[in-house]
Amino acid sequence: MIVSHRIGILGKNLHGWQLLLEQEGVTYIVNPIDYSLHDLSAVIISDTADIHDVQFILNYLSGGGAILCSAKIYSQISGKRCKETFIRYLIEDSDSILAGIGMMDIGENASLPHGANTMRTNDGRYAVFVGELGGGHVVVLPFDAGELALNSRSMTKSFYSNHKRLPYELVSKISKGNLLKLFSRSLEILHHRRGLSYMHKWYYPKDAPSIFSLRIDTDYANPEELNKLYDLIREFGISATWFVDVKSQQEHLNVFKEMAGQEIGIHGYEHQTYDDYTANNQNIAKAIQIFRMNGLNAKCFSAPFGRWNSGIAKAIDESGFVYSSEFSYDYDNVPSYPFVDGKFLKTLQVPVYPISIGSLRRQGFDENAMIDYFLTVMEKKISYREPLFFYHHPKDKHNTVVEQIFDYVSRKEIQKISMIEYAYWWERRCELGIETTQEQDKLNIKISGSPVEVCMRITRPDGSEAFTPIQREINLSELHWKQNPSPVRPPVDIHRIHKFNPWILLQKFEDNTIGKIKRL
Numbered sequence: 001m002i003v004s005h006r007i008g009i010l011g012k013n014l015h016g017w018q019l020l021l022e023q024e025g026v027t028y029i030v031n032p033i034d035y036s037l038h039d040l041s042a043v044i045i046s047d048t049a050d051i052h053d054v055q056f057i058l059n060y061l062s063g064g065g066a067i068l069c070s071a072k073i074y075s076q077i078s079g080k081r082c083k084e085t086f087i088r089y090l091i092e093d094s095d096s097i098l099a100g101i102g103m104m105d106i107g108e109n110a111s112l113p114h115g116a117n118t119m120r121t122n123d124g125r126y127a128v129f130v131g132e133l134g135g136g137h138v139v140v141l142p143f144d145a146g147e148l149a150l151n152s153r154s155m156t157k158s159f160y161s162n163h164k165r166l167p168y169e170l171v172s173k174i175s176k177g178n179l180l181k182l183f184s185r186s187l188e189i190l191h192h193r194r195g196l197s198y199m200h201k202w203y204y205p206k207d208a209p210s211i212f213s214l215r216i217d218t219d220y221a222n223p224e225e226l227n228k229l230y231d232l233i234r235e236f237g238i239s240a241t242w243f244v245d246v247k248s249q250q251e252h253l254n255v256f257k258e259m260a261g262q263e264i265g266i267h268g269y270e271h272q273t274y275d276d277y278t279a280n281n282q283n284i285a286k287a288i289q290i291f292r293m294n295g296l297n298a299k300c301f302s303a304p305f306g307r308w309n310s311g312i313a314k315a316i317d318e319s320g321f322v323y324s325s326e327f328s329y330d331y332d333n334v335p336s337y338p339f340v341d342g343k344f345l346k347t348l349q350v351p352v353y354p355i356s357i358g359s360l361r362r363q364g365f366d367e368n369a370m371i372d373y374f375l376t377v378m379e380k381k382i383s384y385r386e387p388l389f390f391y392h393h394p395k396d397k398h399n400t401v402v403e404q405i406f407d408y409v410s411r412k413e414i415q416k417i418s419m420i421e422y423a424y425w426w427e428r429r430c431e432l433g434i435e436t437t438q439e440q441d442k443l444n445i446k447i448s449g450s451p452v453e454v455c456m457r458i459t460r461p462d463g464s465e466a467f468t469p470i471q472r473e474i475n476l477s478e479l480h481w482k483q484n485p486s487p488v489r490p491p492v493d494i495h496r497i498h499k500f501n502p503w504i505l506l507q508k509f510e511d512n513t514i515g516k517i518k519r520l
Contacts, residue, residue, distance in 0.1 A: 001038065001099065002038060003038050003041060003196060003434070003438050004027055004038065004039050004040065004041065004199075004435070004437050005017055005026075005027065005437070005438060006028065006040055006041060006435070006436075007026055007027065007029070007043070007044060007423040008028070008030075008031075008040040009021075009028055009029070009030050009031070009045075009046065010031055010033075010043065010046060010049040011045065011048040011049040011050075011051075011058075012046070012048040012050075012223050013046075014030060014046055014048075014148040015146070015150065015339045015344070016144075016145070016146030016147055016148070016149035017044055017146035018146075019146075019150070019339060019344075020145060022182060022336070022337070023334055023335075024183065024200050024201075025179075025200040025201025025203070026201075029352070033056050035430070037064065037065050040065070041066070041190075042067065042190045042191060043060060043065065043066070043067045044058065044067070045069040046073075046144060047072055047073060049073065051444070054076065057077055058077065058134055058244070061133055061134040061135055061136030061138075062135040064135060064137075064194060065194070065402070066136055066137040066191065066193060066194050067139075067190070068137070068138075068139075068145075068186050068187065068190060069138070069139075069394075070111065070141055070142070070143055070144045070145075071110075071111035071112060071113035071114075071129075071140055071143075072111055074114075074129070074133075075114070077082045077116070077134075078134075079157045080109050080114035080115070082111040082112060082113050082114060082241075083112040084109065084110075084111055085109070085110060085112055085125075085142075086109050086142060087106040087107075087110045087121050088106065088107060088121070089105050089107075089121070089132075089175075089498060090104045090119050090121060090142075090182075091103045091104070091120055091122075091494070092118075092119060092490070093120060093396060093492065094119060094489070095426060097130055097189065097468050098185050098186075099191075099260055099486070099487065100181060100486075100487040101118050101119065101181050101182050101185065102384065102487070102490050103178070103490055103497075104182060105157065105173065105175040105178075106174065107174075108143065108174075110155040110221065111142055112127055112142055113127075113129040113140040113142065114129070114138075114456065115131065117128045117129055117130060117131065118130055119182075119346065122495075122498065127141075128141055128142065137190055139190055141182070141185040141186070145179060149174075150339055151173060152170075152308075152309070152310070152329070152338075154171060154172055154173055154329075155171070155173045156168055156504055157169065157171055157438075158496075158497040158498075159355050159497060160401065160491060160494055161373055162373075163363065163364075163369055165363040165503055166497060166501055167360055167365075168356060168359070168503070169306070169359060170305070170307070170327075170499060171306070171328055171354050171370040172327070172331060172332050175332075176331075176333050177331065177332040177333030177334075177351070177386065178332075179433070180334070181384070184200070184288050184404055192461040193342070193461075196437065196438070197458050197476065198401070198458070198459075199436065199443075199459075200457055201413045201432065201434070201454055201470075202454070202455045202456065202457045202467065203334045203385070204387070204452045205330065205417070205454075206453055206455055206467075206469075207457075208414075209369075209382065209385060210381065210382050210385060210388055210415075211388065211416075211417050211422065212388040212409045212414045212415065213241065213352075213387070213388070213389045213396070213419050213422060214238060214239070214240040214242050214389075215325060215390070215391040215392075216240055216242045216391065216394065217243050217245070217267055217304075217391060217393050218243065218267065218393075218394060219247075219267070219304075219395060220245065221249075221273060221393070222252075223249075223255050225394040226255050226256075226394050228399060229392075229399060229402070230262070232399050232403060233258070233360075233404070233406075235404075236407075236416075238328055238416050239261050239417075239421070240262055240263070240415070240418070241263040241264075241300065241418055241419040241420065242247055242256060242264050242265065243265045243266065243267035243300070243302040244256060244264060244267055244287075245267040245268060245269075245270075245271040245287070246266065246267070246268070246269045246291065247269050247271070248271065253291075253296060254294070256296065257294065257296060261301065262356035263299075263418045264296055265298045266284065266287045266288065266298040266300070266302075266321075267302070267304060268283045268287055268304050269287040272304055273304050273305060273308075273309075275281075275309060275311055275319075276341065277314050278317050279311075280311050280312045280315035280316075281318065283321070284301065284319050285319070286435065288319065298369070299321060299322045299323075299420055300321055300322055300323050300325070300423070301319070301323075301324040301325075301347075302324060303316075303326045306328050307328050308328045308329035310340050312326070313329075313338055313340045313347075314340060314344060314345075314346075315342070321347050322423050322424070322427075323335070323347060323419065323420070323423040324348075325349065325352055326349070327354035329349055329351075330349055330351040331351045331352065331353060332351065332353060332381070333351045333359045334387065335349055335350045335351070335355045335426045336349055337349070342381055348423050348426060348427070350389070350419050350422060351387075351389065351421055352389040352390060352391045353388075354391075355373075355377075355425055356391050356392055357370060357392055357393075357396045357402070358392075358393050359403055361396060361398070362507060363503065370398060371401055373385040374401065374404070374405050375404070378405070378408055378409075382412070384487045385487075387422075388414060390405065392456065398508065425453065428452075428454070429454050432447070432448070432450065432451055432454055433443070433446075433447070433451045434448075434451075441475060441476040441477045442473070442474075442476070443473065443474040443475075444476060445470065445473070447471075447472060447473065451470035454469075454470055455469055455470065456468055456469075456470050458476070458479070459484060460481070463483060463484050464481040464483055465482065465483075465484045466480055466481045475478065
């Protein structure tokens with residue numbers, strides 16, 4: 001039997017699902033009504049799917065097919081009622097088949113499917129159903145994951161720490177990195193339940209388990225602070241990305257021109273992010289102009305304070321940057337192309353971890369506590385196979401902490417890469433087209449684009465995985481298979497991050513008060 005490893009998507013306005021599929025790196029086709037069971041390894045049903053598609057779905061399931069859908073769609077095709085509710089967050093069970101998701105912030109109305117048996121809500125109820133229907137296999141989520149992927153709202157969140165006080169930042173309301181993990185694991189389960197291998201383009205060059213990059217927001221730093229950090233970075237052979245707030249750095253832009261092996265980007269002229277396109281565009285344009293006058297050419301941008309909205313997004317995109325990085329759009333995730341005003345932008349988003357040394361310093365962490373915090377975060381991120389992308393301000397000093405981060409990355413032999421290198425690699429990964437068919441242990445792949453440094457990750461129903469360069473013929477029996485590693489379990493008191501954090505209000509009050517005094 002020959003099976004095509006291709007995902008079908010049913011519905012209208014499928015841009016969120018396409019974003020997830022591109023991140024995951026799987027082949028897909030939109031509205032494949034005329035395709036057979038063996039043409040589609042799994043089918044995604046959007047909440048916008050036409051009710052007339054139901055017969056196709058039932059026929060596909062009856063042959064042993066596999067579908068991913070929301071509780072709303074599951075109710076339509078099964079006749080079983082779902083329960084409307086508000087979900088603040090989801091968290092995996094200790095023995096969950098969906099292990100590796102961790103805690104996922106939602107903060108939206110949703111529906112709990114009948115028979116839900118895994119992933120719990122903030123009030124302890126099961127939220128996801130993994131099982132069988134009509135002769136086939138289903139994973140039923142409490143929401144349309146494609147809609148959540150396009151959610152652009154942000155909120156201030158606390159981040160877990162063993163410290164009494166929790167650091168916080170304004171970030172994407174939806175945990176989009178964990179949404180991708182939930183999506184990926186759901187597709188993997190569906191393939192395995194059909195007795196098929198699951199495969200996707202890997203997230204990093206070759207078979208790297210993770211990668212490391214450092215983003216530096218210069219934020220009013222003086223030349224001495226800049227050079228001290230630069231010397232440390234050079235000592236560890238790191239190509240960092242320096243985002244320059246041009247107005248405060250205008251008198252010493254030569255410091256950046258003289259940096260060897262570093263990437264220099266723009267952090268605006270004024271250290272400010274505005275709500276409207278025009279103001280953002282003018283701020284960016286002035287920064288670009290001054291850069292060019294001083295012989296600097298920036299290919300990347302980072303908005304001050306990590307703020308992201310449609311106005312800044314369109315201004316960034318029209319300025320021709322290769323990528324930008326704003327954690328109120330996304331964090332703890334692989335890159336994506338934002339969908340704004342009916343189209344995918346050309347400028348890639350490269351997320352970073354949103355808590356910096358400055359965030360910890362404000363919560364009273366000493367250097368030892370800071371080091372312990374980042375080492376714990378890095379261990380967790382490696383186990384979840386997330387990128388180790390951090391950011392820092394030279395004015396926050398504590399270079400001993402930065403040195404310990406570098407030392408950890410070196411000891412663990414994590415590949416060091418600049419953000420622009422990763423962005424260019426991700427572009428090539430997106431452009432690489434693969435059409436895979438499987439007959440027993442043989443894969444035949446039609447390739448369009450360059451597969452250089454892009455590997456395929458393949459997993460089997462027995463829980464093993466293998467990595468292989470993408471080539472036209474692959475014999476699964478000849479690959480090096482090993483057990484899929486288990487991610488670190490969430491701390492037992494992880495729920496702390498959703499409790500009231502008084503320091504958020506107190507420090508916002510202090511910031512506003514100091515700001516008013518400065519303006520007087």
